[in-house]
Amino acid sequence: MKGFVKMLEAIIACIILLASLSYFFTSHLRPSGWPDSVLKLEAQDALLVLDKTGEIQNFIKNNESGLEERLIKMFPETTGFSITISGIPKSKILIACVCSDEEYLELKKMLMPGTRQPETDLESGGAFLLNGRKIELNIDKKDANNFDLNRADVLVFFDYNKLSGEISEINKFIERGGGIVAITNLTESDIAGIFNTIFNLSWSSSDGGVKSVFNDLENPENVSYKISDYFVSVPFRVDTSEDHEGEFYIHGNSYTIGTYYNETGEYAIFDGKFYRENDVIYPEVGVPVKIVRINANVTLPEYESVDLSIINSSYWFNTLGWDSTTNKIAKDEKTILASGDLSSVKANYYISRYGKGRAVWIADYNKNQTDTNQLLKAIMLWVSGEEFVIGDKNLPKRYISVSRIITDGSNLYTVSLLMWYMFY
Incomplete structure (x- = not known):
């Protein structure tokens, strides 16, 4: 009987000791990660849909802020997001x-x-x-x-x-x-x-x-x-406001181009020949120059100009001294x-x-x-x-990120969508 009592006392003492020690330990619950997984799927689906419908391409080309407005409508108010576009310059x-x-x-x-x-x-x-x-x-x-x-x-x-x-x-x-x-x-x-x-x-x-x-x-x-x-994708501008003519340079040599307007529309004259927008002239052999844009506004002649672009990446420059x-x-x-x-x-x-x-x-x-x-x-x-952010730039400590490579036939860039719960 005494042995049983001592055993019972020992068990009680152990319970008291363990209860006392538990004061010094904190419990830790490992998050399941399920909410983040759901958020990530929503983000991936959003980018996929907007890519397949061509909406991303249209927004980036014509209305960057429209992408943010479109995503606001796609996600619940309990989430926040930010979009990073990399691989192309800001507008x-x-x-x-x-x-x-x-x-x-x-x-x-x-x-x-x-x-x-x-x-x-x-x-x-x-x-x-x-x-x-x-x-x-x-x-x-x-x-x-x-x-x-x-x-x-x-x-x-x-x-x-x-x-x-x-x-x-x-x-x-x-x-x-x-x-x-x-x-x-x-x-x-x-x-x-x-x-x-x-x-x-x-x-x-x-x-x-x-x-x-x-x-x-x-x-x-x-x-x-x-x-x-x-x-080869950007133009330089030639001011033709003085007597409808302006100078541009190829390999250090000066050339003259003129801009004019008649009943058929705007046109340029180079080397005695008529040209329209998107035509290509050759000031020198092997040097194609595209006429990107003609502005021969007869009501505002002081703003006359023509945008030209050398479209040969093998072009050589006079050595910069x-x-x-x-x-x-x-x-x-x-x-x-x-x-x-x-x-x-x-x-x-x-x-x-x-x-x-x-x-x-x-x-x-x-x-x-x-x-x-x-x-x-x-x-x-x-x-x-070649990177810019659309939307919230102040990121919380915890967020998910998904990315998708986008092309519109001319531009190739990466869209990264960062999302988080507003009340985590």
């Missing part, structure tokens, strides 16, 4: 010029020549069609007193010395994925400090050639290939334009510690050279990041 790119007033006006002429027409749309010098999608380049002069750098996509410098004066802002800008473009000539002593941190340039003892060409037209993953693809002490930048896999063993235009990417930011250095050149201005416009598309 509106803001370029901030860290420069003098004279340089600012010069950059506007290089990227968007011609007078900005009150009716805006494609008559605006900064707007053009890229594979059927409207892209607008807006240029502003960065003023420390009134410019919010968070609004900018690209910073442009003509004077590399100004980089060091903006180092704190530039680092933050790059961290969030901003792009930097420097249009300047360099000596060996210039490629140091913050400049080389951003552009990653190396001096070379080699000599360049008399022509500059795209460095890689074989590998679609190479930055040179990508920018060459943009190059190098000599024994200037612009002897070594060629590597990030070279965009190569002249012999040297780079005339060179890119850098994955600059920040988080792999953000892009940069392009281009040797200074004659700003009237329309072919190089066409190249600069293509550079702006790439350096701006």
Whole structure:
């Protein structure tokens, strides 16, 4: 009997001890993951439906905000979402010029020549069609007193010395994925400090050639290939408001084109022949130039212009100046334009510690050279990041993500849909 009592006492003591120890342990319930699975299926189904019906393609080409509105109708109010588009540039790119007033006006002429027409749309010098999608380049002069750098996509410098004066802002800008473009000539002593941190340039003892060409037209993953693809897809504008004629340049040679209007519509005259939109002219052998758009508005002759585009990626440029002490930048896999063993235009990417930011250095050149201005416009598309967000940009700690590669026949890009429960 005593043995039984002692055994009972021992059992009770163990129970009390375990109960006491449980105070020091917290319970942990592993989530089943079922709600996230349901959310992921909904997101996948939404992208599939919108792709198959062509709605995504239509929204991205014509009305990006419409995609957000469409998804709001597809999902319950208890969910939030954000859409990231990568692989194509934003439809509106803001370029901030860290420069003098004279340089600012010069950059506007290089990227968007011609007078900005009150009716805006494609008559605006900064707007053009890229594979059927409207892209607008807006240029502003960065003023420390009134410019919010968070609004900018690209910073442009003509004077590399100004980089060091903006180092704190530039680092933050790059961290969030901003792009930097420097249009300047360099000596060996210039490629140091913050400049080389951003552009990653190396001096070379080699000599360049008399022509500059795209460095890689074989590998679609190479930055040179990508920018060459943009190059043949973007136009440069020729202002024909003076006597209906304007100049453009091919291989450094000047050519004249005129724009006119009659009862049959708008037309251009080049080398004594009549042309319409989408016709191709050949200023030089092997250099096809497409007439993208003619604006010969007889009621507003001061806005007359013609948009042209060199449509040959094998096009060569006059070498952007190098000599024994200037612009002897070594060629590597990030070279965009190569002249012999040297780079005339060179890119850098994955600059920040988080792999953000892009940069392009281009040797200074004659700003009237329309072919190089066409190249600069293509550079702006790439350096701006080729990624943008539609919808809520403030992500919660917990969300799901699904992606789908989309094509509309001309553009190829990835749509990533991030979703979460509002009350988790």
